[in-house]
Amino acid sequence: MVKIIPLGGMSVTKNMFMYETDEEILLVDCGIGFPDETMLGVDLLIPDTTYLENSKKRIVGMLLTHGHDDHIAGLPYILPKLPEFPMYASRLTAAFAAQRMKEFGMNRKLTIIDDERGVRLGQFIIESIRVTHSVPDARHFFITTPEASIYHGSDFKFDLTPVDNIRPEFQKIATMGRRGVTLMLSDCLRSERFGFSPSESTLSQRLESEIRDVKGKVIFTIMSSNVHRIQQAVDAAIKFGRRVALFGRSIEENVRVAEELGYLTLPSQALVWKKKISHVPDDKLCLIVAGSQGQPGSALVRAAQGEHENIKVRPTDKIIFSSDAIPGNERAVYETIDAFSHQGAEVIYADVEDNGELHVSGHGSQGELMLLMELVRPDYLVPIGGTYRHMVQYRKLASRMGYAQDKVFLLEEGQTIEVKGRREARIGETIPLKNIMVDGLGIGDVGKVVLRDRKQMSEEGILVVIIPVDAQTSQISGSVEIISRGLVYMKESGALLEKAKGTVASTLREFRTPIKEWRTVKDRIKAALEKLFLQELERYPMIIPIIFRM
Known part of the structure; x- marks a missing residue:
């Protein structure tokens, strides 16, 4: 059996696919994604490789389809977490990937794939197919194992008059189709668009x-x-x-x-x-x-x-x-x-x-998508590289080409595909996937709680309460200070801030001295101030009490 796992989830970006057999793993692409407006302070997203890292199987290699960041720019973040393995790409794709890694001080070898002879990586036999896209030197891959034959059709269009005069290898695609293809993964981003994408x-x-x-x-x-x-x-x-x-x-x-x-x-x-x-x-x-x-x-x-x-x-x-x-x-x-x-x-x-003619898409429209189906003639189809609505439209195109709905798999986040034998495929187990966020130099250390806090600070403001305490006696040793950012203008809100200081002082008097349970004190202060500012301003600021030992 071959299991196919989209480690980057089913999105337009963050492309990374894992092909898994009983003993080996082949990887295809390693891209980044882009944060939405709710992910405050997040620079980029990368695939969740937890399942891959926990696997004991041997990674026999990685293939890169083309030189866009959502297919190669995750390499500097992902490769340090994995053992060494060979990587293959076309000439320009390899150069772009090497440049991305060089920026992070990495010097991993990339081998230019031989388009005529292909390459064998463990049980996987890979043949590359030249296609056109908005970046030159893009490739599709025909992947065969003893159990299955799979066509990996990442981002593409069929440009018959490309700028560099290097056309898609239609004859080679058709040859793969005649040999028999169990499953095809296909770009679907422009499945809503009629006709063919312009050259x-x-x-x-x-x-x-x-x-x-x-x-x-x-x-x-x-x-x-x-x-x-x-x-x-x-x-x-x-x-x-x-x-x-x-x-x-x-x-x-x-x-x-x-x-x-x-x-x-x-x-x-x-x-x-x-x-x-x-x-x-x-x-x-x-x-x-x-x-x-x-x-x-x-x-x-x-x-x-x-x-x-x-x-x-x-x-x-x-x-x-x-x-x-x-x-x-x-x-x-x-x-x-x-x-x-x-x-x-x-x-x-x-x-x-x-x-509109100032831009033409690098993705195939309905005509190209249906032509690829006809040339490859797979038993099963999996639309990739689009949103769910694009996948639904792709399934409608497949229906026009004679495919039953149960032959076209629309994957949800974390779902896998299992290919058994030459003629059978199905949706397999669901593995947990999460957004791995890169924030400055931190990778994966930004979660829902951090994003929630950032959102609260941006919308409601922040209030820092500084309580001076004698380090020897644990007694309050001075006046409470309050600093506000994004909540009220301190010079014009003196009365409110004095009221807040009084609230803190009143809360502190509820505890016997010397105070030992400072965690409880902080919680009580937060609750009292939250109530005050909700009454006075109808705001819910982030409140951070700090015990300053002197």
Whole structure:
């Protein structure tokens, strides 16, 4: 039996799949996810590898499908928790993954997978299939074991006129299908969209038309791994005599890696160092800036807020968003667009009428999804890489292709797939999965309680009560001090704070001295102050009593 476990859960991001046999484990992808607005202070999310870490089975290797962060950027956080094993990827994907690990001081070997010969990892025989996506060098994998044959079809579309002229391997996909496929995992993110996704190459003329008559700077933002789109923006800028500057660590690093490997061409005479753009007239500048998802602290967001030291936005400038918001990031993206609009600049984005052609998706629409079903012809289907509504629409497409509903598995969080033999698959056990949150340097140490406390502090404020105590006698040795943040303005709320001090003093008098049960004292003070501020302000601040031993 082969058990398939989505360790990152069934979401658009945080992709990581575990293929488990009786003795061995194969991993596919290791990505990050993005926190929602309720996860205050959280930087990113990573897959929950508890089940994997507790397994005694041998990890024979890891495959990486493509170079997007939601498929590779979890490596620096996950690999230190696991034993050494070989990793395989295409050339550009391996380079992007190596760069992510290098940023954390890691130097793990990545092997370029042989697309002609494939690779054997323990019981698993892997064959790679070239597909097109919004990042070059994407792959699907055909995974076979003595018990099953599985097609792992991560993010893709079928672009017949790609920018690099490297087309999907249709014949190879069909060959896999003729050999027999038990189960196919398939991208489903655009299962709601009719037809076929447009080719990346269709954007060139539109980009040129947007840049042609701009009187100020062109500020172009895109997902940093979209190498082909960056090339098109550079080409359009050069055509109209503009010099190009790169802003944002992710853009700068990905461009450097892609150029070194020959996936990107940037004439040196067309580049200008970002700290020298003030020496170039605005109408001769094109800035390619990271932060298209409205990430806090990104170069784009700082420019939108007027806080970037080099990028000063003027009404003659045009800002071009050449990407869609990842589900969950919509609010951050629109806030960034609003901030640019307030500065008087023209902002072009997908929702503006007739401007949809400034971005084409890297994910296949209904036509591609159904074509992949027809080419592979698996016995069972599992939609992945989308929300639940996308999975439901994918099942409707499968029904049109002749699949019964019980042949299409819509997985809930933690559910697994069990493949038994060449013709049988079913939903298996459910394993517990939780959001593993990365907060600064801490990994997994932010839970529901911490998020609840952060939410309370942000909405209700905080009150710190400092009680001076003699360390020798345990007697109160001075006046109680109260510090308020986010609750009341201390200079204008002296009477209320004095009342709060009186409440604390009254509570302390309820205990015999010397006081020994300080835990009980703290609880009583919190309860008394909570009651006071609820009556006076209808607020419920976080109250932190501190015993200061002197």
